[in-house]
Amino acid sequence: DTIYVLNGPNLNLLGLREPEIYGSATMDDIAGMLEDRARELGVEVDVRQSNHEGHLVDWLHEAQAQGARAVLLNAAAYTHTSIALLDAIRAINVPVIEVHLSDPKTREEFRHISFVGMAAVQTVEGLGAHGYVVALDAAASLPASG
Ligand code: DQA
Secondary structure, three states: OEEEEEEOOOHHHOOOOOHHHHOOOOHHHHHHHHHHHHHHHOOEEEEEEOOOHHHHHHHHHHHHHOOOOEEEEEOHHHHHOOHHHHHHHHHOOOOEEEEEOOOHHHOOHHHOOOOOOOOOOEEEEOOOOHHHHHHHHHHHOOOOOO
16 A cells, blocks of 8 residues: 655755755655655655666556555656656556656746656646645545556
C-alpha cells in the first residue's frame, strides 16, 4: 500500500539550487513533511531521487511489481524530454501524479511540454514543497487500482 515518491535530476540539490524558483526546503525536508503526513493518512511513503532517467523507469516498473498504491513523480527536466517515462507510466496500472515545485507553464517555452503530464492522472504544480503534500493527499484519496 506504499506510495512511491520519485524525484528526477538535480532535485538532490534542492535548497541550494535556484532557491528563488524552487524554495529553501531540501529533499530531506520534503521527505520529512511527506512522512509526517503519511502517518496521519495511514499510508506509507518511499521517497527516492535519481539523476538517471533509467532509474526512474526502473522504479516505475518496481512500483507496479510491488503493487504500489500510487506514484508521485517529479521527473524534473526529464518531464519535458522523456518519451521513455511517458511509455513507462502508460505501461503500468499504478496511477501517477505529476508534481512540480515551480509552475513550468509560466517559465521558458521548452518547459511547456510535459510527457509525464500526458499520462499522469493529475498534476500539482507551482505550490513549492507543499505541493508534494497536496499530491500525497490526492494519492491517498484515489480509488484503489487493480
Ligand atoms: C521542476 C520543473 C522542471 O522544469 C525543472 O527542469 C526541474 C524542476 C519543478 O519541480 O519545478 O528540475 O520539475
